[in-house]
Amino acid sequence: MSAPQALALVAVLMGTPAMAQSLYDEASYRPLTADNKAFRAGDVLTIQVVENATAVASADSGSHRKNSAGLELFRDTNSKYRREIGLSATGDFDGGGRTARTGKLVTQMSVTVTEVLPNGDLRVSGEQSLVINQERQQIRVSGQVRPQDITDGNVVLSSRLADASIDYAGDGTLTDSQRMPWWQRVRSWFGL
Template sequence: MHRILSFLYVLFLAGCQSLGDVGKAPEFTETRGSLEYSSMMSPGFPAQLTPTQRRDAASLWSAERQSLLGDRRALRRGDILTVVIEIDEKAEISNTTSRKRTGKTSMGIPSFFGLPQRANEKLPIGANMADAVETNSATSHSGNGSVRRNEKLTLRVAATVVDVLQNGVFAIEGSQEVRVNFEIRELLVSGYVRPEDISRQNQITYDKIASARISYGGRGQITQVLQPAYGQQINDIILPF
């Protein structure tokens, strides 16, 4: 009984939390204190300049990032780069299987040292050992299966280099939130990229991100309407039929 009351209390709190959002737009996620914010606040130690770099620091043709021809790609913790997500995938699979099997077995003992004749005397009328056993069997199976999928997604998001691993690979994370009326569309991306895969425009495509995690969803009134009610979700979990 105590467990049931506790469960009902949790459901009541969840319902109160939803009722408290009535008439209010969903709040943005706070950026201060996030891993991206921490990476920008402490980008690490600055790179030591070589004597050649010090000589060329004031030159118009210097290779420094601030110069006209400098490399402005993300190079260290706290730098920002653009992730281009262009997913246009199609998959179609079709399988057909068919199987058929027929079997027939017949066995009889017309004579065996006179024993079948003696056995026939004790068998019921119409039964004899000449046609002792006869079986027939037939099985068939057929199956059909198909999968068809079509996905298309085109997005761009700014990500931050949150860490530089020992092998020089960058760990990146990026988030983007857009609020339209009472609905927030949220885009999250994370993964690992090689510095040499970043283009001169400081961009990288999603297919060059290792362990890529891309999430595109939302929260707000429309998302709540699309979700089944709490009671229906509980019934789907508990009821076996």
């Protein structure tokens, strides 16, 4: 190869960018010294659901009413007959009611990061299905997590979920026995 040809070959090689594939992928890279916290879509995060709910409502009301009306009829001033008509009505009503409800849910489940929001928060969602004595129990959890609320063990408390939606439902014989029959609901609706 002559000197001008070698020079032309070097010029062509210098103008062409090098094409090599790297083992480093910026999207999935995590240093060896980094913790195992979820930080991107598809990562798994553990939620500790600890929810206590108590509600109490009471109402008292009362009303009292007394009405009366009278009518007297006279024939004349010398008559011994005297007619009187009277009407009287009274009514009392006292009413009251109280309702109380308490619920407690304690579980631990894993959810998946579905989206990383522009501010860095993680949107998470997941569900868990259990069958215990032929009763299907289903738990669904979704919400928004701040990365600083995730512990080093990749766990976050349910009280740290923003816009949290926690749904716990059961299906089976025991759950069905807890429901009021339709005919009792109709009877209750009519106040019977």
